[in-house]
Amino acid sequence: MAELTPIQKKAAKLKELELDRETFLDEAKEITEYILPQKGLYLSSGEKPNKKKGRFAKIINPTASEDNDLLASGIQGGLSSQSRPWFRLEATDKSVMSLEHVQIWLDYVQNQMRSVLAGSNFYSKIHDFYNDEGGFGNAVMMCEEDPKKVVRFTLATAGQYCFAEGIDGTIDTLYLRYPLRAVNVKKRWPDTCSDSTKQSARTKPFDWVEIVHAIEPNNDRNPNKIDNRNMPFSSCYWEHAKTDKFLSKSGYNELPFAIGRWKTNDSETYGTGPGHTALGLVKMLQTMEKSSLRAIHKEVDPPLRVPTNLKDMLNVLPGGANYMPANDPRDSIGKLYDMNFNYPAAEAKIEQIVRVIHMIFKRDLFLLITDRPEMTATEVVERSQEKLIMIGPVTERQIPDVLEPMLSRTFNIMVRFGMIPPPPDELAGQPVQVDYISLLAQAQKMMGLQGMRSYVDMATAVETLKASSPDGAVKTNSDFLLDEYAQGLALPPQITRPDEQVNQFKQIQQQLAQQQQQIEMLKQGSETVKNLAVADAQGQ
Template sequence: MKNNIQPKTDYLRLYGELKNERVSWLSAWKDLCAYLAPTRGFFDGQTPNRGRRLDHKTLLDSDPCLAVEILSAGMMSGLTSPARSWFDLGLTPRELEKCPGVREWLGEIKRCLEEAFSASNVYSTLHTFYQEIAVFGTAAFLLEEDPQKGIRCRPFTIGEYSLGTDALGRVNRFGREFFLTAPQMQESFGLKNLPPAIRQEAAQNRPARYHKILHLIFPNPEFSKECLDNRHMAYSSVYLTETGHLLRQSGYREFPVIAARWEVKQSADAYGRGPGWKCLGDVKMLQKMQKAKLVALDKNTNPPVMVSANVQGEVNLLPGGITRYNGTTDAAVKPAYQVQADLSSLENAISSVRSTIRSQFFADVFLMLSAQNYSNMTAAEVAERHQEKMLILGPVLERLKNELLDPLIDRAFALLDRQGFLPPAPESVQGLKMKVEYVSLIARAQKAAGLAALVQGINYAATLSAACPKVAERVDYNRALEEGLSSLGVAPALLKDSEK
């Protein structure tokens, strides 16, 4: 992109390119929205602040939507629960944590981050984020600073934004369109920055009409570490009208959009595919089977009839109704054909399809303790099965760690630090990179899978030491204790120093 950017050419062209890249995805998103997330999605032609009519002729069975809710709730409680700690902070190398005041500083930083997450709308945004990524395979939100609470999120739904990636497949470009009235535009951008027509509309205080606003975030070609103004930051942020009138131009030091994909088929894909893509055919089949069952029930209880020509007036099919009839031989009203629907087999088939859909959304993983009978198992066996099922989510969680959790904590730390919400770092750790370790329920379950190998190794060494006592001297039990407690999610701060 040229250094001397012309809004009506380069900005609109960039937004058009981002929008064209997502065209082939729109039909699948609309299909997923209709069958799995009827309250989500915002596509071209929709009007803001208007309720969308739900198609209850399509959604006859709500079980797929329930499976989505179970997955999003399970990811929320198991990965980023607001009720318990889900991350720890450390330094690399780890020995530096033993420096005076470092552990206390790390604990204070963690407390400030957790308080900022709780005070802001981070957790409510994450819940909708998990819903979006489960159904559509892609989810995104904008993380910005807030003078009162430190940070705040602006969640997005599928269809209202576009993404672009760099050569490594990382999301580094973002475009969206949203709607504001003239008074809202005046409040957001200032009266002098509005086009003449909208400026006049704002002066007349006419809030009924909405205007489309385009927002672009992209790598700044004029980035300079020496210049501190927002025009020379790492990422440019541009607001303009759909006609190309520039409303505001600013920048970000880090990429402010947290965008994650469930699964990426090719590194060049800007969007991902999730469980909703895999089971959409099953969901459509389930709705069709429910419709067939309802039709069979209706015909069984209210079958089509044949009416004799001798019937006087209309046939009264109500309970206790009387239909008058002149004749002695033929029946006045009789069924046109016998309906003998095998409702039991149909219900079994529906249950099988429901089970398949729930498995695609990992509902059996998150509900296993309540859905299965563990009365004949020990606590260790239950924990082992729990860990095995959690390993199924391993590849997905690794991607979410790289595209959701790491950027979220890095961006939140930078915003809070620049606003003075964080304590200053000790001199001994100035310039060092902070290490984030995740200790959520899911992360702990995955780490605990490696604890069994550690325990087996220690037991094997103990068995050999009975025959050769020198074997025990080669085992570093202090290090084994640290590794084992780390796998269980126990904070390292609870351990005394080896010297003590």
């Protein structure tokens, strides 16, 4: 058997990845039908772009679609909002952060990065990204260099991507399959596109051509070379229908994509999201809405019982006149049967299902964020602490899986474009780290500080007890109480002072109190002497 060529090996790997994706794809198609009709492109099933008929036909009640869009807006507003800073740069070595020239450099670079992101299409694409992740449980976004805007972001929807994890559990392999117009394929790869594509570009320029883009670790690279074929990650394009040659082969210095997965387990590569959880309820909701509408329709325009002699003679239009023979019961017209549909019970059940769907998509929390964008992290914690605990793992994983690789990629592209000045000597050779200061990131940090706040409240209560109830203060071992309280909250040991140090402070306070008492006694004695002296002088 002849050995496979490099492009044939890539094509075979694509088939393996698509086979591994089958279960996810079946679920994604249903989510497209019932929740995200504008999303999903299933080329492997023969679907063509711009030819989706009846995309919204199965959605009668759009509750889940609206909730998912609100979820995307809420996560964007809470994690990566354009209207407020959501990240800042810091030195890994905290000791140099107090140096003014280090602060100036970090501030300049972070402002440059914010300007680049704002000038690109990042914020429009990241909303679509969160929309996909909430619905399909997975979302894929590419970050490419752009000669005009520095960076350009593109989104791949369900059905277009396959990916695989590396040995460390992070995704390092991505295969994209997407359509391009024949004329655009010819413009981008004029020398390597197939003869059939060149012919289509001349005769049918707007015909679709399926392109495959494979990105994965470049295990065959020579690290001593710096050309684009020896970069850490390889990049290969080819026409899906033609496996005789690549359209192009290149590489990336860093991962050019971010993949968000709402929730995963160790045995599955693809994630699941609120769309999966709500899918059964959404299908039930559409069925119930359809049944209710059908019942209402039958009440308004019921099936009739009509004498055979009136066949094709009835005028059933609004206000239509139908003349009947007088006093002939056989010629009477009536309902074929009576409807006994329980409308209140049906509406109550529909409302119950809607409430559960709201809960699945965390509507209350994200509605709070989108309705009041000026709200502080403290207010968010106070109003939605329970929901923040539930959504915490999801929002926290957006940082290492999505935001961090996109910021790192943007920074490196800016460096190659000459937009980042040389760092101060204190930062040379050490990485710059990102501190996330968005609303949800700060709220999660505030959740971690709730224990400290509770401890301070307890300490204040103890001091109040000492001042207001001396007997209660004598009975209560306040030092032991506070130590146990801090230990129960799992606070850092630095929060409470050791007993030896506390005893030293108490001794010093006692000494100061004694000295103050002596001073007061001396003042009283001097006043007494002064008064006596005045009295003697007056007596004389």
